Amino acid sequence: MSSMSEPSVPAPSPTPEDNSADNLAVIARQAIVDEHRAVFGYELFDRSTASYAHSADSDAALLFNALSYIGTESLVGQKLVFINCTHESLSGGHLELIHPEKVVLEVPALPSEATAQDIQAQLPVLEQLRRQDFRLAFSEQVLCPAYLSWLALASFIKLDMTTFAVEQAPALVRFAQEHSSARLVAEKVESAEQYQLMSSLGVRLFQGYWFAKPALVKAHTIRPSQATVIQLINLVRKQATTAEIEELLKKDPTLSFNLLRFINSSGFGLSCEITSFRHAVMILGLRKLFRWAALLLTTSRAGGSSPAVGTMAVVRGRLMELLAAELMPPEECDNAFVVGVFSLLDTMLGLPMDKALESLALPQPVVDALQHNTGPFAPFLALTKACESGDEVAFALNAEELHLSNRQVNWAHLQALTWAEGLDAP
Known part of the structure; x- marks a missing residue:
């Protein structure tokens, strides 16, 4: 045969x-x-x-x-x-x-x-x-x-x-x-x-x-930018409305193409074709949409970066969110997540950070931390990087500046790693 x-x-x-x-x-x-x-x-x-x-x-x-x-x-x-x-x-x-x-x-x-x-x-x-x-x-x-x-x-x-x-x-x-x-x-x-x-x-x-x-x-695959996928993950993580998610899908044709292609595949098991972004989001639900976006992030490459870079970015985002929760109001914790998850955007996209951020509308404190290492989120980002590198001096200095104990930081880091390992929906 x-x-x-x-x-x-x-x-x-x-x-x-x-x-x-x-x-x-x-x-x-x-x-x-x-x-x-x-x-x-x-x-x-x-x-x-x-x-x-x-x-x-x-x-x-x-x-x-x-x-x-x-x-x-x-x-x-x-x-x-x-x-x-x-x-x-x-x-x-x-x-x-x-x-x-x-x-x-x-x-x-x-x-x-x-x-x-x-x-x-x-x-x-x-x-x-x-x-x-x-x-x-x-x-x-x-x-x-x-x-x-x-x-x-x-x-x-x-x-x-x-x-x-x-x-x-x-x-x-x-x-x-x-x-x-x-x-x-x-x-x-x-x-x-x-x-x-x-x-x-x-x-x-x-x-x-x-x-x-x-x-x-x-x-040939048609891949959305990893920045857009991270935006989608963040929207789902915050339990955004269907209209908000649909708006993001409309901004990136490759992201929406991938979603419609996936949800209409025979492996997904639907008997009717889905042509509307809104319908696709409603059919999937937030949990499965998070799974899909996370899988898209970790199995794609942009600018030659490894899928592990995307996972590291998600860990950073979650760790910064948990650390900020000790000291900041909830809306600022969301911005801390964005700083962490976008902190590797230059590596993922193969662009300088200022170029990578040009197409994104981000709060100024987020931009300050990412581009200039200044502002209220900069110490959290520095502490997060110290957790990754094992730099004990930087760890101690940044933890002290934020008045966080070793136990608080280590526990948050463990939680972030566990959360990101399975990319579980919140």
Whole structure:
């Protein structure tokens, strides 16, 4: 069976900047077929970077690109999507954005040095995903005694043909059939003999080079400025009205394009097309809108900056907000958040800070802190930077200037890191 062709994806005309490698979403898909060789689903792999290292960030980026940039109708049609996950990503808030009927989460076994307690500790996360109606796929390792607590949660068990001898196949398949209700997938099938063996044992789903090699699907991404995404995060964080959020979406066509593209994807599970910004915001709700914006921020790159820069900016914003709450009224705490979250804007956009701030209407005290390190927010920003760098002298001086104790600052820093790690909605 030959590999699938690469579909073209309609999108607004790319700018010259869009033609860079950073603005190209590349996803490999490999078919999973049934006994009649009809496509049952596709396993997706992120190929947008030179490194294929698997991480929680790559999981999030893969789902985001698949749903937002490439359009799931041309990528997978109405078929199931199988996504390899890390255990870190399985507890990530981005899964709230995905319609569980469309996605199968492939759950890896833990490292070989994992203890029985380690394996058991993952069970609550897996059980919660099942309660949310996600289907879980496991490797043949789930058939080992140590993993039997996971076995009842399996919707699919993938049997890697390279991990066991041919003569072990009958016992392996029989054990899986007797001790679970999961559908079995023979994986890495590379010959007619392997296919015939597994088929004779009752396996009905297959994946491997003998059926189809992975095919690449590419699309140019159209990314909003990270400053705009941060503005959206701040609006949602303050529980702004739908009209206020709609106004921001109207100011940035690429942001609104990404949102409408995402919410109308088949992975989101809606039966009608959403064409209004206001309707999109109402359908998503503030919590999911925050998740989407945070994922857009952390999976995008601008001016060559790392997604980690966006996360650091969010940590700064939250830390400054918490520190300001000890000394300032609520409206000033909001401005402190803006100072922190925009303090890395020059790095994210690859521009001097004054240029980066030109298009934003910010209060003068915010501008003073960001551009000149002056005004009421400057000591908070200096203290925040000292927390990051571990500069004990700067930490002590700035904490003393603000009359904050070490305990107050350290607790706020921990809270900010925890808040930003999951990018949880308030």
